[in-house]
Amino acid sequence: xxxxxxxxxxxxxxxxxxxxxxxxxxxxxxxxxxxxxxxxxxxxxxxxxxxxxxxxxxxxxxxxxxxxxxxxxxxxxxxxxxxxxxxxxxxxxxxxxxxxxxxxxxxxxxxxxxxxxxxxxxxxxxxxxxxxxxxxxxxxxxxxxxxxxxxxxxxxxxxxxxxxxxxxxxxxxxxxxxxxxxxxxxxxxxxxxxxxxxxxxxxxxxxxxxxxxxxxxxxxxxxxxxxxxxxxxxxxxxxxxxxxxxxxxxxxxxxxxxxxxxxxxxxxxxxxxxxxxx
Amino acid sequence: xxxxxxxxxxxxxxxxxxxxxxxxxxxxxxxxxxxxxxxxxxxxxxxxxxxxxxxxxxxxxxxxxxxxxxxxxxxxxxxxxxxxxxxxxxxxxxxxxxxxxxxxxxxxxxxxxxxxxxxxxxxxxxxxxxxxxxxxxxxxxxxxxxxxxxxxxxxxxxxxxxxxxxxxxxxxxxxxxxxxxxxxxxxxxxxxxxxxxxxxxxxxxxxx
Numbered sequence: 001x002x003x004x005x006x007x008x009x010x011x012x013x014x015x016x017x018x019x020x021x022x023x024x025x026x027x028x029x030x031x032x033x034x035x036x037x038x039x040x041x042x043x044x045x046x047x048x049x050x051x052x053x054x055x056x057x058x059x060x061x062x063x064x065x066x067x068x069x070x071x072x073x074x075x076x077x078x079x080x081x082x083x084x085x086x087x088x089x090x091x092x093x094x095x096x097x098x099x100x101x102x103x104x105x106x107x108x109x110x111x112x113x114x115x116x117x118x119x120x121x122x123x124x125x126x127x128x129x130x131x132x133x134x135x136x137x138x139x140x141x142x143x144x145x146x147x148x149x150x151x152x153x154x155x156x157x158x159x160x161x162x163x164x165x166x167x168x169x170x171x172x173x174x175x176x177x178x179x180x181x182x183x184x185x186x187x188x189x190x191x192x193x194x195x196x197x198x199x200x201x202x203x204x205x206x207x208x209x210x211x212x213x214x215x216x217x218x219x220x221x222x223x224x225x226x227x228x229x230x231x232x233x234x235x236x237x238x239x240x241x242x243x244x245x246x247x248x249x250x251x252x253x254x255x256x257x258x259x260x261x262x263x264x265x266x267x268x269x270x271x272x273x274x275x276x277x278x
Numbered sequence: 279x280x281x282x283x284x285x286x287x288x289x290x291x292x293x294x295x296x297x298x299x300x301x302x303x304x305x306x307x308x309x310x311x312x313x314x315x316x317x318x319x320x321x322x323x324x325x326x327x328x329x330x331x332x333x334x335x336x337x338x339x340x341x342x343x344x345x346x347x348x349x350x351x352x353x354x355x356x357x358x359x360x361x362x363x364x365x366x367x368x369x370x371x372x373x374x375x376x377x378x379x380x381x382x383x384x385x386x387x388x389x390x391x392x393x394x395x396x397x398x399x400x401x402x403x404x405x406x407x408x409x410x411x412x413x414x415x416x417x418x419x420x421x422x423x424x425x426x427x428x429x430x431x432x433x434x435x436x437x438x439x440x441x442x443x444x445x446x447x448x449x450x451x452x453x454x455x456x457x458x459x460x461x462x463x464x465x466x467x468x469x470x471x472x473x474x475x476x477x478x479x480x481x482x483x484x485x486x
Contacts, residue, residue: 032360162405167371168346218361
C-alpha cells in the first residue's frame with residue numbers, strides 16, 4: 001500500500017511536516033528551561049479541557065474552545081503560581097496534574113454517555129482520520145507566528161534558561177518572556193492533539209531534544225538534531241500506525257522512544273571511544 | 279558631601295524571605311564612580327540583598343538603580359548536557375540574530391570580553407568544561423562588557439588564583455575610574471581593603 005494514495009494520509013504527513021519543525025525547535029527550549037513536567041501537565045490539561053468542552057456542548061469534530069481555553073488558563077495559573085510560591089515547581093505541577101486528572105476522569109464518564117468512546121479515544125491517543133484541511137491551515141499559521149516569535153526571542157529565552165541570574169532584563173521583561181513562551185507551548189500542544197493525542201503529546205515536546213543532547217556536539221547541531229528527530233519520529237509513527245492499525249499517538253511516541261534509545265547508545269559509544277582515545 | 283549621581287540607592291530594604299529571620303532594613307547608596315563593599319559573616323543577608331537589587335528576590339523597602347547593570351551571581355552551574363561554548367554563552371546577550379544561525383557581529387565583543395579576564399584561548403571550549411575559577415572569570419567578563427553603569431558582584435574572587443584575583447581588582451578599579459558604581463559582596467577582606475571606597479558590615483539577623 002502506498003500511503004500517499006489516500007487523502008487523509010497525505011493530510012497526516014502534511015500535518016507532521018508542519019508540526020515537527022516547531023516541536024523540535026520548542027523541544028530544545030523546553031528541555032533547556034526544564035519545562036518537561038509542565039508540558040506533561042499541559043497535555044493532561046488539554047484532555048480535561050476537551051472533556052469539559054464536550055460536557056458543555058462543544059461539537060466533537062472541533063473541540064478547540066474547551067481544550068485551548070482550559071489549557072491556557074492552566075498554563076497561566078501554573079506559571080503564576082511557580083513565580084510566587086515557595087514550593088518547588090515540580091511539586092506545584094504534581095498537585096495540578098492530580099487535580100486535572102481527577103476532573104477529567106469524572107467528566108469522561110459523563111461525556112462517554114453522549115459520544116462514541118472511539119471518538120474520544122481519537123482525541124486522547126491521536127488519529128490521522130481527524131486531520132482536516134482547516135487543521136493544516138491552522139498549523140501553518142502557528143508555524144509562521146512561532147517562527148517570528150522565536151527568531152526575535154530565541155537568544156533571550158536560551159540565556160534566561162542557562163543563567164537567569166546573569167541576565168539583567170527590564171522590569172517585567174522576564175515575566176513577559178516566561179508567559180509568552182508557555183503560551184506558545186500551549187498553542188503548539190493543542191495544535192498537536194489531533195495527530196498525537198492529549199495523553200502522549202508531551203513525548204513529542206521532550207524526547208527530540210533529550211535524544212539530540214546525546215549525540216550533538218554543538219548548540220546548532222542540538223537544535224538541528226532535535227528538529228530532524230521530531231520529523232523522523234512523526235513520519236515513522238504515521239507509517240507504523242498505517243501498517244499496524246494502531247493509534248497514531250502511540251506509534252509516534254514509540255518511534256521517538258526508539259530514536260532516543262538509539263541516540264543514547266550512539267552517545268555512549270562515542271563517549272567510550274573518546275575516553276579510550278585520551 | 280559627594281554630589282556624584284547615584285548608581286544605586288536602597289532604603290529600608292529587607293528581602294521578603296529574610297524578614298521572618300529578623301533581618302534589619304538596610305539603607306545603602308552607591309554613587310557613580312565609587313565602590314561600596316558589603317561584608318559580614320555567613321547568613322547576614324549580603325547575597326539576598328544583592329539578589330533583591332537584581333530583581334531576583336521580592337523585598338520590602340525602596341530600591342532605585344540604573345536600568346543597565348552587570349552581575350556576577352553567587353552560584354552558577356552550567357547544564358552539562360547543553361552544548362554551549364564559552365563564546366556562544368557570551369554571544370547570547372550580545373547579538374539579536376538567533377545564535378543557531380551563527381555568530382556574526384557579536385564576535386568582536388565576545389573576544390574583547392574574554393580578553394578582559396585572559397580567557398581568549400577558551401572561546402570554543404564547552405561551558406560545562408570550565409573549572410570553578412574559570413567560570414568566575416567568565417562571569418566577571420560577562421558583567422564588565424559592555425561597561426554598564428552599575429556592577430553587582432557576589433564573591434567575584436571566590437576560587438581565583440593570585441593572578442586572576444589581581445586582574446579582578448584591576449577590573450573593579452577600572453570600572454570605578456570610568457564612572458561606574460560597584461556594589462561588591464565579598465569575604466575577601468584584602469580585596470575590600472584595597473578597592474572599596476565605603477564598607478557596610480552586616481550583623482547576623484536578630485543581633486543587637
